[in-house]
Amino acid sequence: MGGEASPRSLQDWRHVHNTIIPAHVLSLDDVRERAGRNRLEVAYLDDVLVGCSTVRPPADAPTPDAPATATVIARVLAAHRGRGFGGEMYERGLKHARALGAQVIETVVLSSNPDGLRFALKHGFAETERYLLPGDTVPWIDLRLSV
Template sequence: MSALHLVPPADDATLSDWLHVHNTIIPTHELSLDDARERAARHRLEVAYRDGELVGCSTVRPPVDGVATVIARVLAAHRGRGYGTELYGRGLDRARQLGARAVETVVLSSNEDGLRFALRNGFVETDRYLLPGDTTPWIDLRLT
């Protein structure tokens, strides 16, 4: 198996790939390309490819009051191969470089694979809530 090639979305093509992964995994909260551009200005985004094929993406929200948020997303066809672990590890390293003293993540409750991954990697649930207009709860988790 070849390693992942991780790149920040530096143009609309790679930003569209990040957006595709986000909107596929979070169908209840679709973003536009403009939304993704705005996120890229505030957060550290990366897109993951393996042999030129889109595999996943990550988001690191810089620390606020010492707490960073790290989100790793892997498309269903590529799960179970260690890509999530690689994306998460890289995001965790980035959060620590940015000065995070604690790390959180957020998972849509319908993403059972993502929730299992977070729990397996030492996260514990801290909150469950609905955003206005949503019917699927979000789950906040903190790394212990």
């Protein structure tokens, strides 16, 4: 959805996010704000919503102690998992992050999403941290792509 997103794509991205991350429900305004700073995409099989992805670009200019780090997230609705959609979205996001100059790739998974954690580990990520955000009861897991 980079750039001007359609109302449908924003709503569909929100639907996938809120379905997979029920502990952190986003409003349409939240999604619009995210679309202004991140690359948000939705994936369809024909006209059926399959999933969404996010690429958070590197925030700062890299330094030797802090390489340019981007976050790539691929989310697939449960009915469509195990068919390669997540891998395709992840590869698109990874390519985009690297085109933005990312030297390090991270992702984040809600611990209540074992499919997402398995996907990340299968694609070369290693867990770096587990934490609770204020008010949350389910931990988040940060992972970093192993080279």
